[in-house]
Amino acid sequence: MIALILRRVLAGVAVMWVAATLTFAALRGVRGDPVAAVLGPGALVTPEVRAQIVSEYGFDQPLVVQYLRWLSRLVSGDLGWSYQLGQPVTEVLRGQLGPTAELAIAATITAVLAAVVLALLTAGRGRTTRSLASMAELSAVSVPTFWLGLVALTFFSFRWQLFPATGAGSLSALILPAVVLAVPVAGVLTQVLREGLETALAQPFALSVRMRGIGPVALIGRHALRHACISLATMTGWVLGSLFGGAVLTETVFARPGLGRVLLSAITSRDLPVVTAVVLLVAAAFTVINLLVDLAYLAIDPRLRRRTA
């Protein structure tokens, strides 16, 4: 068990290391002038300042030395300096982490609640219900998040004035973006959860629970749903990706502060230290959350433990 956990943690560290290396390669391999990468394109510098930057960042050193130095800075938590905003990248990110996390968590809760309700309503129903549900799920997954956001703004904020159109900080400003971000996730989760429920209900244990005189509601609520939830775990990676990708767009549509907005403005101004930091941060969050989910399921489902031991 401990060996298994250790192995997963090591794999996670390896993933992070490769991600960092790839980012380093992308930055140094493609960009021509490293000084321009620090100062931003088009910055005019005197030769003295230039020389100072070169020696400070070690651009005169061999690439291997630069790489190792960069890596050790990363490990110590130093993500570099944002030339666009003129402050350390860690400072830039610290302020933006909150709003994005808030949005992502609210969207996850919304999506999971919606998926559970919809899956319970549609599992094991007739053909018409199922094909309607599957059409609705397909649309939910397919419709572009940012367009949905714009349409929601048009009606709910401007026409009916139910929610504020921009900003963050209040609950009412969170509702629209969270729901919009949750729609595609809910679409996929409903599908997965319904299939999980139907599989669970078809298993022998479902029949034996019924034979003990337990009603269908208790059977689904107390037994089948738990089994079905395990199938949700396999979706964690996809959900996280969809949430973060969606967050970039949702934050832009609703003019919310957050990591996505910072990333976007860093890309347009070619503020590469910030771009790198956000990519690495997301990869790290991804790895850690996947690890936690893996471990949680080892704890929940004894069958997995035996199989991998």
Place this chain on the structure above:
Amino acid sequence: MSGRTRRSWSPATLAAVATLVTIVLAAVWPELLTHRAPDPTDLGATLQPPNGEHLFGTDRLGRDVYSRVVHGARLSLLIGLGATALGLSLGTLLGVFAGAGGRWADGVTMRLIDVLFAVPELLVALLAIAVFGSGTANVVIAIGLASAPSYARLIRSQVLTVRESEFVQAARTVGRHPLHLIVRHVMPNTLGPVLALAAVSAGGAVVAGSALSYLGLGPPPPAPDWGSMLADGQSFLQTAWWLVLFPGLAIAAVVISASVVGRSLRTRST
């Protein structure tokens, strides 16, 4: 796909195919669907709601939204299909390399793919834009790169299955060159599921492309493009709902149809 599958197409699939055909037609031959050019401005008729003259209304410069949506199909499809082609080629290279290249090739490639999977696709695309810069060609490259890992993973698993099958064993016994085996026997037999994935992802690539141009990283104005039309329309949400409704419906129509077609390809190929 061949004579042995005689199941009829469902109405949903037929509708999806019809939608895709219409949109491809708009991309190839827009003049067939509209006689108006997308670019001429008419400052006497700005921000008009949909009417008999302008089916989808006009934008802030008096350009006809319907005509721009029709003409926008070309760029959107080019980006979507270009990115799919690039992702598919890269994914095939990686997947075949991993699946047929032995243990070390497989291990290294799969770890690399695991890493790429740890970063959301849109983020990979944004990173690529940060490195290469914005613009139509770079959007294609960015989305293609971002979608390559999922193709690679599918193709690898397909290759692993097919290479152990009896007809491949037989061809190997006859003494065929490994490359011949891959090109002639393994790849054609992985085609079905790969095409199904490509159909779904092509729709996804159209959305990703329009997302990037919505963010202002795509084709520069005044090119008619669904994503940039949405970005333009955002300033007029209060007054001119038609500016965001119609381009978005076009994107949604492409994605939903592509998914429906992809799904039915998948059920046919398995």
